Amino acid sequence: MNRLQSVSGAIGFPDAARRYDGLAVFFHWSVFLLIAAAYAAIELKGFAGKGTPARALAMAVHEWTGALVLVLAVPRVLWRLVRGAPPAEPGPRWMQRVGEAMHWVLYLFIVAQPSSACLRSMPADMRWWCQCSVSRCRCWSARTRP
Numbered sequence: 001m002n003r004l005q006s007v008s009g010a011i012g013f014p015d016a017a018r019r020y021d022g023l024a025v026f027f028h029w030s031v032f033l034l035i036a037a038a039y040a041a042i043e044l045k046g047f048a049g050k051g052t053p054a055r056a057l058a059m060a061v062h063e064w065t066g067a068l069v070l071v072l073a074v075p076r077v078l079w080r081l082v083r084g085a086p087p088a089e090p091g092p093r094w095m096q097r098v099g100e101a102m103h104w105v106l107y108l109f110i111v112a113q114p115s116s117a118c119l120r121s122m123p124a125d126m127r128w129w130c131q132c133s134v135s136r137c138r139c140w141s142a143r144t145r146p
């Protein structure tokens with residue numbers, strides 16, 4: 001039994017909780033591969049001439065791989081909240097906290113980046129949330145009209 005196992009054992013974590021489960025590992029690596037593909041596609045797009053089918057294909061690959069990141073990121077975050085994560089390596093408390101905070105920044109990134117890209121790519125008439133925002137609310141502007 002190594003040091004990490006004895007520490008987590010001593011604070012009561014069962015064997016299965018000491019490592020990421022199969023689904024968490026699947027989410028991690030599939031999201032990583034999709035992000036790598038999205039970056040590769042958008043970079044390759046720059047090499048294709050304007051208006052060529054290769055450029056359109058690269059853009060489509062970028063958008064589809066990016067959108068799939070979001071499709072997987074949502075259940076991934078939910079799974080993380082339900083299942084938790086294995087205990088951090090023994091070490092200073094502040095380092096463990098910074099490490100955990102960084103993980104949440106990464107979760108935010110895999111949700112926020114494709115979400116904002118999808119919203120930006122939508123036709124303007126589908127931006128229903130603009131109608132609901134405080135600044136654009138129709139009832140509000142009707143009330144404040146002279």
Ligand code: HEM
Nearest residue numbers: 028031032035036080084085086088089103104106107110
């Ligand atoms: C797009 C790129 C990546 C993203 C968004 C990402 C995201 C994450 C997140 C959110 C976690 C925290 C899991 C949790 O405890 O809830 C994590 C853990 C981890 N990632 Fe990544 N990751 C990426 C790429 C990589 C790469 C390229 C490697 C290895 C070369 C890697 C290795 C690991 C390892 C070993 C852990 C477990 C860390 C620990 O238990 O303390 N990740 N990753």
Ligand code: HEM
Nearest residue numbers: 035038039042062063065066067069110113114117118121
């Ligand atoms: C994790 C997901 C994503 C990542 C990491 C990502 C990343 C990027 C990057 C690095 C660029 C190039 C920016 C520049 O150098 O100007 C870009 C451009 C773009 N992305 Fe994404 N993106 C993602 C998802 C999406 C999605 C889901 C869509 C649409 C549904 C999208 C649509 C676009 C568009 C329209 C551009 C501009 C292309 C151009 O310059 O002609 N992206 N993205």
